[in-house]
Amino acid sequence: MGAHPKDKRHPRFGHLPLATSGPQECALTGVALLRAPYLNKGSAFTPEERKEFKLHGLLPPNVQTLDEQVQRAYQQYSSRPNDLAKNTFMTSLKEQNVVLYYKLIEEHLKEMFSVIYTPTEGEAIANYSRLFRRPEGCFLNIEDQDRVDDNIAQWGNSEDIDLIVVSDGEQILGIGDQGVGGILISVAKLTIYTLCAGIHPSRTLPVVLDCGTNNEELQNDELYLGLRRPRVRGEEYDAFVDTFVQACRKNYPKAYIHFEDFGLPNARRILDKYTPKIACFNDDVQGTGCVTLAAIMAAINVSKVKYEDLRVLCFGAGTAGTGIADQIMDAIALETDKSKEEAGKQIWCVDKPGLLLKSKKDELTPAQLPFARDDAEWKDKNHNDLVSIIEEVKPHALIGTSTKPKSFTEEAIREMAKHVERPIILPLSNPTKLHEAHPDDLFKWTDGKALIATGSPFPPVEYNGTKYEVAECNNSTTFPGIGLGAILSRTRLMSPPLLVAATKALAAQAPALKDPKAGLLPDVTDVREISVKIAKAVIQASIKEGLNEEKEIPEDEEDLEEWIREQMWDAAYRPLKKVEHDGASSHAKGEQGTGSARRGGS
Numbered sequence: 001m002g003a004h005p006k007d008k009r010h011p012r013f014g015h016l017p018l019a020t021s022g023p024q025e026c027a028l029t030g031v032a033l034l035r036a037p038y039l040n041k042g043s044a045f046t047p048e049e050r051k052e053f054k055l056h057g058l059l060p061p062n063v064q065t066l067d068e069q070v071q072r073a074y075q076q077y078s079s080r081p082n083d084l085a086k087n088t089f090m091t092s093l094k095e096q097n098v099v100l101y102y103k104l105i106e107e108h109l110k111e112m113f114s115v116i117y118t119p120t121e122g123e124a125i126a127n128y129s130r131l132f133r134r135p136e137g138c139f140l141n142i143e144d145q146d147r148v149d150d151n152i153a154q155w156g157n158s159e160d161i162d163l164i165v166v167s168d169g170e171q172i173l174g175i176g177d178q179g180v181g182g183i184l185i186s187v188a189k190l191t192i193y194t195l196c197a198g199i200h201p202s203r204t205l206p207v208v209l210d211c212g213t214n215n216e217e218l219q220n221d222e223l224y225l226g227l228r229r230p231r232v233r234g235e236e237y238d239a240f241v242d243t244f245v246q247a248c249r250k251n252y253p254k255a256y257i258h259f260e261d262f263g264l265p266n267a268r269r270i271l272d273k274y275t276p277k278i279a280c281f282n283d284d285v286q287g288t289g290c291v292t293l294a295a296i297m298a299a300i301n302v303s304k305v306k307y308e309d310l311r312v313l314c315f316g317a318g319t320a321g322t323g324i325a326d327q328i329m330d331a332i333a334l335e336t337d338k339s340k341e342e343a344g345k346q347i348w349c350v351d352k353p354g355l356l357l358k359s360k361k362d363e364l365t366p367a368q369l370p371f372a373r374d375d376a377e378w379k380d381k382n383h384n385d386l387v388s389i390i391e392e393v394k395p396h397a398l399i400g401t402s403t404k405p406k407s408f409t410e411e412a413i414r415e416m417a418k419h420v421e422r423p424i425i426l427p428l429s430n431p432t433k434l435h436e437a438h439p440d441d442l443f444k445w446t447d448g449k450a451l452i453a454t455g456s457p458f459p460p461v462e463y464n465g466t467k468y469e470v471a472e473c474n475n476s477t478t479f480p481g482i483g484l485g486a487i488l489s490r491t492r493l494m495s496p497p498l499l500v501a502a503t504k505a506l507a508a509q510a511p512a513l514k515d516p517k518a519g520l521l522p523d524v525t526d527v528r529e530i531s532v533k534i535a536k537a538v539i540q541a542s543i544k545e546g547l548n549e550e551k552e553i554p555e556d557e558e559d560l561e562e563w564i565r566e567q568m569w570d571a572a573y574r575p576l577k578k579v580e581h582d583g584a585s586s587h588a589k590g591e592q593g594t595g596s597a598r599r600g601g602s
């Protein structure tokens with residue numbers, strides 16, 4: 001038990017919008033308290049708490065520390081036979097004791113990250129209706145649009161929610177349409193926010209928009225839990241999304257909305273519609289764009305390629321691919337004197353039919369259009385086959401967001417390595433089995449010269465007796481810090497300068513800047529401090545743009561970092577303070593006590 005780590009400090013800031021330390025108000029007693037995951041301490045309830053909260057006789061007598069609980073939980077976790085069983089164990093643990101859940105992951109972050117996130121979370125999502133035990137999050141149903149406002153309103157008072165992650169389940173990781181199971185990607189992304197950026201876990205809301213599913217396997221599965229109908233499209237769909245957004249704005253006006261894993265026809269459209277109006281973010285477009293650009297920035301620092309010369313080939317020009325292409329185009333324009341249009345000419349995009357060409361513009365999405373090439377450039381040249389395109393373009397960087405496994409063939413990679421000294425190769429498709437290439441092969445085919453980062457985690461690669469770290473290029477390195485900055489500054493909008501600032505802050509942390517054999521991106525174990533730096537950059541950019549609604553933000557850099565750290569939630573037990581029932585437990589999240597985690601409320 002012991003004191004909460006933050007209680008040992010004397011906060012230097014009189015005004016902190018988010019409370020993460022000090023006593024926690026609790027209106028529950030007895031069995032109800034033990035069943036409240038945000039307040040439950042299990043065997044770690046102190047003798048005084050056991051007395052005050054009527055827990056005598058409900059717990060075995062030995063009072064334990066959080067560390068002892070972690071030890072036991074880790075043994076239980078380790079005894080599970082496979083990763084999916086471990087994932088299910090973790091879900092149950094979270095339903096019992098939120099602090100213990102996060103502390104356990106924190107202690108074994110590297111080992112558990114892939115179990116609670118990609119790739120294992122993908123498996124859990126695909127099996128959602130079979131593994132289902134207890135719902136988590138908010139389920140909105142397109143056939144019940146009139147109830148959306150009520151359904152959203154039941155999660156607290158207007159000050160209670162900082163962050164909403166929403167998915168419509170159409171393009172989950174790389175495994176396509178998972179219908180209502182998409183709730184678990186919202187849940188998983190919020191777990192990453194808490195773990196990696198200390199976002200207060202009880203101040204978040206995971207949402208799924210159930211609009212039907214085109215996944216026939218799910219439609220024919222008698223245990224499927226979602227709407228058993230083809231996906232709704234068009235005006236009805238747009239009205240549903242808008243009803244959801246308006247309900248969020250009305251009930252939680254300060255909450256930042258994160259869109260995740262929407263399908264190709266909708267992801268960019270929705271982002272473009274709401275970006276000028278509210279603080280929102282699409283992780284697949286923007287988070288992936290930022291992290292990939294940061295990896296490229298680190299790689300060109302090693303390979304000494306200049307922005308004005310950089311040639312990039314994006315294989316798979318969907319939501320993530322065009323998001324990445326956009327960020328790279330913006331970076332080239334910013335770092336050179338070129339216009340965006342000129343900068344875009346340094347990026348070639350390939351999709352299923354081959355290279356994107358202007359003559360096919362009617363078949364291209366608006367996000368693909370800026371990257372379509374003049375047909376004249378490709379007259380009498382093969383633009384349908386990756387090897388031929390590589391031969392012609394001679395890219396410095398090759399990025400895979402195609403969901404087509406093994407598409408970066410030996411022939412393609414050897415062709416690339418013929419033309420550039422240090423090929424930058426980023427197979428980003430998730431889950432692991434969909435990666436465009438395996439890092440072992442990439443090192444082999446390029447004689448150890450490739451600069452690599454992958455979408456899911458891989459162990460280090462050994463080549464010619466040297467061990468190389470393979471950086472994970474996943475938006476999980478960026479979105480938590482961006483969200484933390486957005487929430488703490490209460491930015492009105494997530495405008496491009498905020499994303500540029502976040503990318504630069506991440507790129508500056510790349511281990512490869514100090515050691516060319518090290519990873520292109522920081523390791524997940526350092527992620528909380530990385531998030532502080534990213535959040536700081538986002539906050540400063542928000543202030544510079546005049547977008548910050550939070551006005552009491554320290555100016556001094558060190559003070560600002562400390563102010564951010566003070567507001568990050570830690571996995572530690574806080575003392576409980578008994579309060580009378582105040583009605584908040586009628587909220588869907590009422591088990592958290594008073595429903596308010598604000599300093600002013602406790």
Ligand SMILES: NC(=O)C1=CN([C@@H]2O[C@H](COP(=O)(O)OP(=O)(O)OC[C@H]3O[C@@H](n4cnc5c(N)ncnc54)[C@H](O)[C@@H]3O)[C@@H](O)[C@H]2O)C=CC1
Nearest residue numbers: 173174264316317318319320351352402429430455474475
């Ligand atoms: N590492 C990371 O942080 C992230 C990775 N991803 C991964 O990227 C992949 C794509 O995700 P989204 O862009 O959201 O999906 P999407 O469906 O929007 O895009 C995929 C694109 O690849 C194209 N494609 C399919 N087969 C192809 C082929 N044989 N050759 C060329 N293009 C082909 C599709 O036509 C589509 O345009 C997924 O595996 C996803 O998990 C997505 C976001 C973040």
Ligand SMILES: CC(=O)C(=O)O
Nearest residue numbers: 173174284430474475
């Ligand atoms: C990482 C992620 O957001 C994806 O694969 O969709």
Ligand SMILES: [Mg+2]
Nearest residue numbers: 173260261284
């Ligand atoms: Mg995603």
